[in-house]
Amino acid sequence: MTALRFDPALPWWAIASLAALALLVAAFALWRGLRGWAWRGLAGLAAALALAGPALETGTRLGLSNIVVMLEDRSASQDLPGRAAQMQGAEALAARIAALPRTELRRVTVGDDPDGTLLAAELARAVAAEPEERLAGVIALTDGQIHDPAMLPPDLPAPLHVLLTGQPEDWDRRLVIEEAPAFGLIGQEVEIRLRVEDQGDVPADAGTTASLRISVDGEEPLVTAVPVGVSMALPVTPGHAGQNVVQIEMEAPQTAAPELTDRNNAAAISINGVRDRLRVLLVSGEPHAGERTWRNLLKSDAAVDLIHFTILRPPDKHDGVPVSELSLIAFPTRELFLERIEDFDLIIFDRYRVRGILPPEYYLNIARYVENGGAVLVAAGPELAGVESLSRSPLAPILPARPTGRVVEEAFVPRLSDEGRRHPVTTGLPGAGTAEADPDWGRWLRMAETIPEPGAQVAMTGAEGSPLLILNRVGEGRVALLTSDQVWLWGRGFEGGGPQLELLRRIAHWSMKEPELEEEALLADVRGGMQLSVTRRTMQPSAGPLTVTRPDGETEEIALTEEAPGRFTGSWTAPEPGLYRLADGEISRVVALGPAAPREFEETVASAAPLEPLVDASGGSVSRLSDGLPEPRLVAQGRSTQGRGALGSWIGLTDRDAASVTGLERRPVLPGWAWLAIISGLILAGWLAEGRRGGGRSPA
Known part of the structure; x- marks a missing residue:
């Protein structure tokens, strides 16, 4: 020079x-x-x-050598049938490029990422790391389904050649969730918008409808047929508070040419069930020192609609005052206990006496209300042991205990029973002590002696070890019985008091089926992507191991350790995203780790459409590996970069003739x-x- x-x-x-x-x-x-x-x-x-x-x-x-960048897509979608074998040709292609005169090869592997195949970012990074005057070409072995097209450079100083994996006749049918609500009111329908979509070379025997199985919280699935390619609205009703997991699975089409994968044929949607308002009916039988305890508790909760009646003038009271001159509201018994009883989530009887206000058929209707899923809480006093006790009414069959007729008039400290240390209503109450240590609570002064019914759970005991708090399930509903009216002493701080509001809140919310107070529950918390933390609550002395069913149908077990009485925990790391079913006996739960269909499997049919603008701008080419591995060759600048010869197709790499x-x-x-x-x-x-x-x- x-x-x-x-x-x-x-x-x-x-x-x-x-x-x-x-x-x-x-x-x-x-x-x-x-x-x-x-x-x-x-x-x-x-x-x-x-x-x-x-x-x-x-x-x-x-003279300086030419540099060729070869991008190898090794994401999960490249494991679909036939593609792994095609990717093995990368080694032969690398050897041919390395054999070209004055040519160096840079190999870049694009792996899995939670956001999909980020090939564009890797391409931009690899090109930026090489001198522009030495770059002879970029070769990408991929299915073309990239998820960061915005990261593609606007142009390249050398041609981009895309070698597509897959077959021209590939096709796939997938389930697409267009819109899903995050929250829903309990008992009210919400809509999930979805569609079934076909991609690729769809065979004639694929049909125009698809069969969907829809299950909520692992219950028996509902099977329905939907047309392919049409957006549909699926109504779902959250049945309880907390997570309602809706699992939607599409049956694989029965065709001569199978679809590429069934990994995108299912979806899991978590809808958080919330109550619009908790409707509570509080009936106080007579004024007493602790009457305002329940009222204050329920009125302090903004999510509770409270209707409170106090019976100040029972029918057997004759004081000579004309009804027209009374300023009291007549008790609307028919409207509350016959016509609108299903509107309430909880009915509380606070020191209620049977005085003829409610006819026998009303009590029978309350019993039916409980068996159909309602809840009754009885906070009793000495009247429970008398002739006007609810246990002598038609309501007696649903009560969790029957009184002996004896009222214990002595001071005692409430204690948790063995069942109470496991039951979520009472476990962990502040100051409850242990099995060996006494509670740090104030004393109560009286209670009614009762005998619990078979199957009822005694959570707290009082004087002489008699049941103080009894919980039971009747049909689909729940009944709780507190055999003392002295809980208000804790609120007044008598002898140090106790967790009055917390105890009453738990009893009320357990009666209304709040998920965090279920005795038998399986909870799963997803942490750190694929890390699963499991909590099993049970009244049994042991639990586990949990059986985990993977998306591919394989199963394994998770060992549980006792963290506290009635509470067992464990942790597990999932190998891949997808839907997992956890089961311990009859209790099961469906958990979605990552997307039910990972982003890699949303679109599986190979296509160079996302890369074609850059291919055209750089003067490159698109070819299929199913047609054979093209032969790389050096061409002068400005010459054609693709063609077909006697021995097959070839791709051109620009000879940059760079020197220092x-x-x-x-x-x-x-x-x-x-x-x-x-x-x-x-x-x-x-x-x-x-x-x-x-x-x-x-x-x-």
Whole structure:
């Protein structure tokens, strides 16, 4: 490499002034008609050129190799049938590229990511790391389904060749969730919008409808048929508070050519069930010191609609005051206990006596209300042991205990029973103590003695070890019985008091089936992506191991350890995203770890559409590996980069002919004495030209 360089002895403005002066002198001599004007001008320009210091610079040039970047998509979608074998051709292609003269290969692997196949980001990063003048081409072995097309560079200095995996006849049917609510009111329908979509070369025997199995919280699935390609609204009713997991599975189509995968044929949607308002009916039988305890508790909860009646004037009271002069509200027994009883989530009888206010058929209706899923809580006092006790009414069959007729009038400290230490209503109450240590609570002063019914759970005991708090399930509903009216002493701080509000709140919320107070429950909390933390609540002395059913149908077990009485925990890391079913006996739970269908499997049919704009802009090509591995070859810049020869197709990599300069040598065009001889010769020539005719003017 040789180039002309200048090393001026004076500033460029001085050299330019000298050249301009020489031209002016020559022009003046021409105007005056003097001979030799040209020689004088050339002498001045030669002097200016000599001062500019012209020199020849010769460099030593070292050729650089071409660089080829090969991106290999190794994401989960490349494990679909046939694609893994096609990806093995990457080794043969790498060997052919490495065999090209003056060519280096950079291999980049694109793996799995929670956000999908991020091939565009890897491509931009790999290209930016190489010198632009040496990049001969980029080759991408992929199914074309990338999830970061915005990261593609606007152009490339070299061609991009996309080698697609898969087969032209590939097809797939997938379940698409278009819209799903995060919350829903309990007992009210919400809509999930979905559609079934076909992709690729759909066979004729695939049909135009798909069969869906819809299950809520692992219950018996509902099977329905939906048309393919049509957006549908699926109504779902949250049945309880907390997470309601809706599992939707599509049956694989029975075709001669199977679809690519069934990993995108299912979805799990978690809808958090919330109550609009908790409707509670509180009936106080007579005024007493703790009457406002329940009222204050329920009125302090903004989510509770409370209707409270106190029976101040029972029918057997004869005081001679005309009804028209009373300012009391008549008890609307028919409306509450016959017509609108199903509107309530909980009915509380607070020291209620059977005095003929409610006819027998009303009590029977309350019993049916409980068996159908309602809840009754009885906070009793001495009246429980008398002839006006609810246990002597038609309500007796649903009560969790029957009184002996004895009222214990002595101070006692409430204690948790063995069942109470496991039951979520009472476990963990502040100051409850342990099996060996007494509770740090104040005493109560009286209670009614009862005998619990078979199957009822005694959570707390009182004087002489008699049942104090009894809980039971009747049909689909629940009944709780507190055999003392002295809980208000805790609220007044008597002898240190106790957790009055917390206990009453738990009893009420257990009666209304709040999920966090279920005795038999299986809870799962997803942490850190694939990390699963499991909690098993049970009244049994042991629990587990849990059986986990993976998305592929394989099962394994999770060991549980006892963290507290009735509470067993364990942790497990899932191997991949998807739907997992946890089961311990009859209790099961469906958990979605990551998306039910990972993003890799949302669109599985190979397509170069996301990469085609960059392929066209760079002058590259798109070909299928199913047609054979193309032969790489070097081509000159501006030549075609793809074609087909006698031995098959080929792809062109631009030969950049890049080089680096390793040394420089500079020498003057002429030595100083040569410049002096040239300038002197030009001046002498001008003088001789003038002297031919005496140096005068030429004749007119």
